Amino acid sequence: MRERDAKQRAKSFDEVNLGYSDEEAHAEAMRCLQCANPTCIEGCPVNIDIKSFIAGIIEGDAKRGVEVLKARNALPSACGRVCPQEEQCEAACVLARKGDPVAIGRLERYLGDLDLACDLEHRCRPDIGAPTGRRVAVVGAGPAGLACAGELARLGHAVTVFESLHAAGGVLLYGIPEFRLPKEIVAAEVEMLVEMGVEIVTDVVIGATHTVDELMGEQGFHAVFVGSGAGLPLFLGIPGENLNGVYSANEFLTRVNLMKAYDFPRHDTPVWRGRKVAVVGGGNVAMDAARTALRLGADEVFLVYRRTEEEMPARKEEVHHAREEGVEFKMLCSPVEIVGRDGWVTGMVATRMELGEPDASGRRAPVCVLDSDFVIECDTVIIALGTRANPLLTNAAPDVELNSRGYIVAGPDGETSKPGVFAGGDIVTGSATVILAMGAGKKAARAIDEWLAGSA
Amino acid sequence: MFPIIATRQLSESVFETTVSAPAIAAKVRAGQFLILRVDEAGERIPLTFSDWSSDEGWVRFIFMRVGKTTHKLSHLAAGDALLDVVGPLGKPTHVGGLGRVAVVGGGVGAAVAYPVARAMAAAGDEVTVILGARNRELLILEDEFRALPLKELVVCTDDGSAGRKDLVTAPLKELCEAGAIDHAMAIGPAIMMKFCAATTRDFAVPTTVSLNPIMVDGTGMCGACRVSVGAKTLFGCVDGPDFDGHLVDFEELMSRQRVYADVEREAAADFESECACRIK
Ligand SMILES: Cc1cc2nc3c(=O)[nH]c(=O)nc-3n(C[C@H](O)[C@H](O)[C@H](O)COP(=O)(O)OP(=O)(O)OC[C@H]3O[C@@H](n4cnc5c(N)ncnc54)[C@H](O)[C@@H]3O)c2cc1C
Ligand SMILES: Cc1cc2nc3c(=O)[nH]c(=O)nc-3n(C[C@H](O)[C@H](O)[C@H](O)COP(=O)(O)OP(=O)(O)OC[C@H]3O[C@@H](n4cnc5c(N)ncnc54)[C@H](O)[C@@H]3O)c2cc1C
Ligand code: SF4
Ligand code: SF4
Numbered sequence: 191m192r193e194r195d196a197k198q199r200a201k202s203f204d205e206v207n208l209g210y211s212d213e214e215a216h217a218e219a220m221r222c223l224q225c226a227n228p229t230c231i232e233g234c235p236v237n238i239d240i241k242s243f244i245a246g247i248i249e250g251d252a253k254r255g256v257e258v259l260k261a262r263n264a265l266p267s268a269c270g271r272v273c274p275q276e277e278q279c280e281a282a283c284v285l286a287r288k289g290d291p292v293a294i295g296r297l298e299r300y301l302g303d304l305d306l307a308c309d310l311e312h313r314c315r316p317d318i319g320a321p322t323g324r325r326v327a328v329v330g331a332g333p334a335g336l337a338c339a340g341e342l343a344r345l346g347h348a349v350t351v352f353e354s355l356h357a358a359g360g361v362l363l364y365g366i367p368e369f370r371l372p373k374e375i376v377a378a379e380v381e382m383l384v385e386m387g388v389e390i391v392t393d394v395v396i397g398a399t400h401t402v403d404e405l406m407g408e409q410g411f412h413a414v415f416v417g418s419g420a421g422l423p424l425f426l427g428i429p430g431e432n433l434n435g436v437y438s439a440n441e442f443l444t445r446v447n448l449m450k451a452y453d454f455p456r457h458d459t460p461v462w463r464g465r466k467v468a469v470v471g472g473g474n475v476a477m478d479a480a481r482t483a484l485r486l487g488a489d490e491v492f493l494v495y496r497r498t499e500e501e502m503p504a505r506k507e508e509v510h511h512a513r514e515e516g517v518e519f520k521m522l523c524s525p526v527e528i529v530g531r532d533g534w535v536t537g538m539v540a541t542r543m544e545l546g547e548p549d550a551s552g553r554r555a556p557v558c559v560l561d562s563d564f565v566i567e568c569d570t571v572i573i574a575l576g577t578r579a580n581p582l583l584t585n586a587a588p589d590v591e592l593n594s595r596g597y598i599v600a601g602p603d604g605e606t607s608k609p610g611v612f613a614g615g616d617i618v619t620g621s622a623t624v625i626l627a628m629g630a631g632k633k634a635a636r637a638i639d640e641w642l643a644g645s646a
Numbered sequence: 647m648f649p650i651i652a653t654r655q656l657s658e659s660v661f662e663t664t665v666s667a668p669a670i671a672a673k674v675r676a677g678q679f680l681i682l683r684v685d686e687a688g689e690r691i692p693l694t695f696s697d698w699s700s701d702e703g704w705v706r707f708i709f710m711r712v713g714k715t716t717h718k719l720s721h722l723a724a725g726d727a728l729l730d731v732v733g734p735l736g737k738p739t740h741v742g743g744l745g746r747v748a749v750v751g752g753g754v755g756a757a758v759a760y761p762v763a764r765a766m767a768a769a770g771d772e773v774t775v776i777l778g779a780r781n782r783e784l785l786i787l788e789d790e791f792r793a794l795p796l797k798e799l800v801v802c803t804d805d806g807s808a809g810r811k812d813l814v815t816a817p818l819k820e821l822c823e824a825g826a827i828d829h830a831m832a833i834g835p836a837i838m839m840k841f842c843a844a845t846t847r848d849f850a851v852p853t854t855v856s857l858n859p860i861m862v863d864g865t866g867m868c869g870a871c872r873v874s875v876g877a878k879t880l881f882g883c884v885d886g887p888d889f890d891g892h893l894v895d896f897e898e899l900m901s902r903q904r905v906y907a908d909v910e911r912e913a914a915a916d917f918e919s920e921c922a923c924r925i926k
């Protein structure tokens with residue numbers, strides 16, 4: 191796929207990948223063997239009928255392609271961009287064995303975007319079932335909640351989504367940056383849900399404004415789906431972490447993406463624009479933070495990670511893009527202290543690591559090298575170590591069982607310990623992926639449908 | 647949208663706004679706060695509820711005009727609306743069973759002290775309120791406090807233009823010395839809360855402070871609001887805003903409150919110069 195030049199894009203929030211032209215999409219689709227046993231489908235967590243949507247492109251019937259996609263995935267433009275395809279559908283494509291699978295994600299994005307380019311009334315929309323008279327509340331307008339809401343609407347239920355922020359999208363909106371997932375795509379996908387009859391109420395924190403019991407009681411909802419995502423950012427617990435200039439990736443990305451701090455002072459929310467930025471972590475979130483810092487004008491951005499590039503959980507494409515744009519990788523380093531002057535960060539002390547025996551996760555565990563401390567000069571530190579469960583909602587719903595880490599315990603179809611309450615996405619699994627969250631939302635919607643039929 | 651029902655100017659730089667927000671009004675308890683956004687380009691800022699009516703469906707807050715957002719707010723009037731209001735956020739202030747309490751409200755902190763003192767009195771605590779301001783003009787809510795069933799209301803100003811010519815820590819110290827209080831609650835600028843906590847520490851009078859770190863979401867998602875309390879890092883929005891004043895690292899809080907001071911000043915100046923011509 192064509193990309194913006196690395197030097198130019200490192201200063202711009204415009205999308206990096208430019209997407210396929212019709213000709214390119216057709217040529218790529220033609221590489222698909224239309225296997226009798228399409229193994230790719232197994233690789234997709236929501237089992238999109240990949241073979242058929244590609245057939246749509248091959249035969250020049252984009253409309254059918256979109257319909258096939260949308261039957262399983264309400265947000266193809268988003269997933270085509272952010273799914274870890276190389277570990278999922280594309281890894282399972284027969285051509286992957288030869289090292290060159292069909293670019294399924296890019297084709298998905300191509301079709302999704304074709305659909306979004308149409309006026310609202312010409313966009314592909316699922317058939318909506320006859321109204322059932324049943325009302326379902328969805329907590330959280332992230333991928334899990336939105337997918338659940340879409341499916342419930344399709345089944346004829348009246349759905350209200352409650353979102354604590356001032357806009358819908360969850361991490362797609364406040365976490366993943368514009369240059370990877372343009373916000374107008376998220377807005378357009380949400381617009382379609384509203385068109386399908388889903389009501390989205392922002393500025394409502396379930397657990398504060400209303401509790402789950404009130405939703406099921408005086409508010410008259412017959413079932414609740416909780417897709418509140420993971421929450422509280424983790425910090426390192428080392429000295430100096432509360433100096434000015436130290437951010438969690440969540441705060442840094444929220445300021446820039448949701449609050450548009452890159453456009454300060456036209457938008458009112460500021461962000462500290464460091465010249466030398468150290469980002470701690472090795473996942474997608476760390477890559478996003480590092481690349482965002484470059485775009486805000488940093489001269490140097492270091493990525494500090496305890497293991498090696500091979501163990502980094504981030505998508506290969508993101509690692510590649512980050513490196514191309516000039517992020518400097520400092521592998522096998524672990525921060526021990528953040529140092530500062532007058533309350534502001536001036537550097538980070540790190541210790542060198544080496545890889546020892548494999549740990550429980552099968553990855554070789556990093557161990558410190560004695561007396562190897564060194565200082566990375568920087569004026570900003572962004573910590574991207576992941577998140578833990580947000581207790582706000584669950585504190586207010588004490589009868590929903592949690593696991594030892596505070597996540598909601600849910601069965602395979604999202605059922606929780608409280609009758610009529612279902613859950614899915616990051617609040618059940620911990621930080622995972624967009625498509626897994628959507629898959630969980632959709633599954634739960636079917637389970638809710640059955641539950642509503644049973645409790646009629 | 648959240649319609650503004652009424653506004654009132656309490657002093658040159660302090661304003662009161664009442665908005666219609668029935669779902670929130672039904673839930674508020676003393677010590678909790680809201681987060682609002684004025685318009686599409688607006689920042690999310692936290693303000694404490696100074697009053698509310700669940701029957702009539704409104705909430706009220708009092709704010710000091712300090713920067714761009716509070717400037718924008720101060721120009722709004724009944725009939726206008728706020729784009730976003732979220733809440734109630736934070737843990738309510740602990741009231742009841744405290745015994746004899748001194749509630750100290752400094753500056754605009756009086757707005758937060760008012761519902762807290764009211765709730766404590768209603769819960770059976772014996773409440774002495776100490777109000778502090780730089781001068782008479784900046785003193786707010788005196789009449790409202792006088793209408794509460796307090797043990798005593800002590801007013802202090804820096805220049806003596808109203809009440810005693812003293813800092814709030816002076817009467818607080820006298821109460822401690824006399825053994826007249828079992829608990830203290832301090833609400834105001836960080837520096838005032840710091841000195842109140844230092845005052846009560848010598849007498850081992852447990853002291854709660856209501857912190858105001860910079861926030862973004864107000865729901866625990868971003869960590870902007872983290873504060874050091876004892877050996878722990880806690881989040882102002884979900885673990886607070888009330889904390890044990892004897893354990894809070896106030897220097898760190900004050901430093902963190904200044905992160906954006908320079909850029910905010912420019913933004914506010916830009917806005918005021920534009921604004922001046924718009925409201926002429
Ligand atoms: C920076 C970043 C980059 C990422 N990159 C990728 C990627 O490239 N590919 C990929 O597949 N995944 C990626 N992920 C992970 C992916 O975004 C998440 O796994 C996914 O968004 C989880 O979806 P969710 O619906 O469970 O939760 P979320 O997206 O977190 O949405 C939850 C929503 O619920 C709202 N909410 C929370 N509590 C309440 C409450 N009490 N009341 C009302 N509303 C509430 C929140 O405001 C939020 O809008 C990334 C994550 C981050 C942070
Ligand atoms: C829990 C809580 C309750 C509060 N209650 C009140 C109240 O009842 N009345 C009142 O006048 N003020 C209150 N504040 C402070 C109020 O939020 C700030 O004065 C306001 O955000 C200033 O915004 P501005 O754009 O006008 O000024 P700016 O120029 O943006 O900032 C001026 C100063 O205000 C503080 N501030 C700025 N942005 C934020 C933010 N997003 N979150 C927190 N602080 C910020 C900073 O210290 C900054 O230096 C409260 C703060 C907190 C955290
Ligand atoms: S949703 Fe993700 S995994 Fe499934 S086909 Fe699309 S890109 Fe592949
Ligand atoms: S496995 Fe690969 S080649 Fe076969 S149908 Fe799927 S995408 Fe096409």
Ligand code: FES
Pocket residue numbers: 860861862863864865866867868869870871872881882883884
């Ligand atoms: S304001 Fe974001 S976590 Fe408290």
